[in-house]
Structures are given as structure tokens and as C-alpha cells.
Amino acid sequence: MSTIETSTVTGLDTVSYPRAARSRRWLLPAGRVAVPVVALLLWLVLAPLTELVPAPIPTVKEAWDGFATGWIYPGIQATASAVFTGFALGTAFAFPAGYLLGRSRYLNRVFEPLITGTFAIPRIIVYPILLTLFGVGFQAETGMVAISAFFPIVMSTAAAVRQASRTLLKLGRSLNASRAQIAMKIVIPEVAPGIMVGIRIGFSISFIAAIIAEFFAAKEGLGLMISRAHAGLDLPRMYAIVLLVMIAAFGGNMILWWAERRLRRS
Template identity: 25%
Template sequence: MRPLKTKRRLIAKRPRVDLRERPELLLVPAVFVIVVLAWEFAVPAFGIDDYVLPRPSQILDALRTQLADPLFWGHLRVTVLESLYGFLLGVGAALVLGTAISQVRLIERTFMPYVVAFQTVPKVALAPLFVVWFGFGMTSKVVMAAVISFFPMLVNVIEGLRSADADRIQMLTVFGAGPFQIFRMVRLPSALPFIFAGLDIGIVFSILGAVVGEFIGAKEGLGYLLLQTNYNFDIAGMFAVLVVLSVLGLIAHSVVRFAQRRVTFWAEENRVMGA
């Protein structure tokens, strides 16, 4: 009987141990509830008009209305595809160019000044040009998403490949390993945490790029829907679309983080052991 009671006590104590080790599990929803409740009651208390700042309950009603509309899902699908295609294009280009720059000094000295100069140009200023060059369809938004997600990924690829342990590289060289073997066995594993950091930033930026492109010129997408709700002075509807975009970004971030924990599990273990 005594071991059974001890086991029950351990099971009952598990949630408390989890909360002590990860207080954010309680703090994150608590902060959300507090902010929403304060927002809900502060709007009428301060006499703020609903068309200036709608209450969360009104935003929820607008969100329910949009989710029940098949056209909304069409806009969501377009933005997701634009973001995904742009993300893949930008990441692919950054991986190729970043690998070349990190391995060949002549390529770095030749192309890096142009890359940095291009990055300093405001991307919003490029959006009208992309619409002129690629039209009002999906292509211009894909290019916009790719351009915005390209540079963060490029920087992380270069820094990651250069972060490889020089002693390990020298040891493999002594044992006769070739450049490709060194890249596969040392440089690439060392760069994976940096690469996933770039992926995490790039996937969120790709959504931003797609929406910015839709602002400039589009016939569908969540950015286009934001403009429509703005023209109709549907402020609650605008907030509802913003909520969907926020959820979309959180989902994309969570997917990348999940993949990172699966692929670079040794980095997570070393970080926990060193904490």
C-alpha cells in the first residue's frame, strides 16, 4: 500500500513541478486574459468609439463572420501560398549564395557589397516595381516575400558555416578528409542552429512580404482583404484579419521550432546542460 500512495503523491506533484520549471505556461495565458479583459472594459469606460477601437468581443464576432465566409478562406490560401513560395525561393537562394560566400573569399569580396547595398533599399519601395514587372498576380508577391526573407537567411548561413571548430577541421584534414567531407561532417552540422535561426526569421518575414505586396496591388489575399475592410470602415474586421495573420505567423514559427528541436537536438541538449 505504501508504494502505491507514494506513486500517487508523485503523480499529483507533477503539474506543480512543471509550473515551477516553466512558469510561462501559466504566465502567457494569464497575461492574455488580463489584457483582453482590460481592453474589453476600458473601451466603454473611456468613451472610445467602436469605429476607432473595437472591443475584443466585437473583433471575435467579426472573426466568426469571416471564418464562415468561403471567400475568406480563398484569401487566406492565396497569402499562405505566396508566403510559402517566396520563403522557399528566398531560402534556396540564400543557401546557395551564402555557402559560396563563406567558402570562397573571392566570391565574398565580389558579391557581398552588392548584397549589402541591395539590403539597404527599403523593400516597400520595391513593391511597386515588382507589380509593374510581374503583374498583379501571385508572382509579384512571391518575389516580394523572397526578397524580404533572403537577407536574414543569408547572414545566418554565412555566420553558421564560418562558426565551425577550427580544431576539428584541422584534425579531419590531417586524416585526409576532402573539402566536401569537411563541409558535410563539420561545417554543415555547426551551421544548422544558425540556419534554423534564419529560417525562423525568414518564414515570418515572408508573410510580411506577401502582405506588403498585396497592399500595393492585388485582387486577393489577406492584405487585399485588409484594404477592403479599411475602405468599408470595418475596423473590427481589420482587427480580425490581423488576428489571423498573427496566428499564421505563430504557426509558422512553431513549425520551424519543432523542426529545429528534431534536427539540432544536440544543440538543445548542450544549451540545457550549460544553463
């Protein structure tokens, strides 16, 4: 092939790649829009076929009525308080523990098998113990959420810290930086995106743990409301609360996902 032919073919290939990329950009947003649209269509199709699935409009009206009359607010407040308090407690213990496991080979070898094995145990089996210790209410549910949040965050933090750049660590030591300075100026900024993965997973598991705990034993909360609506065969209310829980969990997860992407770009 001659030089002219080669340059011509290369030029065509170079131009075609951006065009192909631009032509496929619409696939991602289209796919994201298609998923809820398909789910809504399935809902519309299934609702007339069975009495066990209320139509979307009555469900949305029931959710709107919950905010208009205020019957949904006590449940939202109870669940949100347990989720955020328990998640904060779990995170507060998981960060330093994960950092120590990531920085110390000895501690990692001792505790990683224990943490990994414990993480595989269903957290719900701990809830009866918490109920025995604290009774039915906020403390037991918060403890359940904290335990659920702890494990994914400590594991992701330890893994991220272990992958910190050895070159940057040596540079920090050569500059006579203290351990606190190395942690705050080098390690944490570098591993923040990896830690955010654990935070996002921990938040999702915490939300699930709170709702499941309220199913079993609680004085108030969205999970208890769903259980009572199910027991009373109030299907529009049950589906309305389930829909609100799904929206809240999805919204919180998307916010954390956005923060994770921002950290990776910075």
C-alpha cells in the first residue's frame, strides 16, 4: 500500500471513531430511561390481571395522600433516623479499623479472615440479640444498621489503603512527614474513590437492614407500615410505601455514586 493510500485510510479511520462514539452516546441515556418505562408498562399490564397488584394511579394517589394528610411522616422520620444514625456509627468505627488493617500486614492477616467470614453471616440473626439487650425500638434498630454498614466499609477501606502508591508513601517519609500527615495528605485522598464504593454498598445494606428489622419488631417505621398494610390487605398503601422506599434508596445510592465519580475524576 502506498503512503497516500495509508494516510487516506488512516484519516478515514481517525474520523470514523469520533462519529461512532457520538452515534452511540444516546444508547446510555436511552437505556437508563427504558428501564423504568418498561417496569411501568409491566405494572400497567399486570394490574388488570390480578387483584393482588393495584394500578399505578391508585398507588400514586395513596402516596400523595400520605404526604398531604401526614400519615407517612412518622414512618419516614423513624426509618431515616435509624438509617442515618446507624450508618454514621458503623462508618465511624469502620474507617479507622479499615485504615489500620490496610496499613498493617499483621493486623490484616489476623482479622481479615474473621471479618470476611463474619460478613457472610446474615445480619438479621443478630437482631434478636439486639432486641434482648436493648428492647424493641430505636436502639436495637440502630445497632442493626450500624453492624450492617460496618463490614462493607471496613473491607473496602482496607483494600483501598493496601493499594496506596508505595512511591508516594516513600516520598512522604523522605520529607519527614508524620504518620498523621501521611494519612491525611497522601493515603486518604488517594484511596477516597475506593472507600466511596464501600460507603455506597454500606448505605444500601443499611437501608435494607432497617426495613427488615422493622418487619420483625419495631415501634414505628416504614417497614412496620408495610407489614401492617399487608396484614390489613391495604394493597394500595402497601405498594405506595414500597414505592417510596425504592425511590429513597435509589436516590441515596445515586447521590453516593455521583460523589464517587467526582472523586475518581479529581
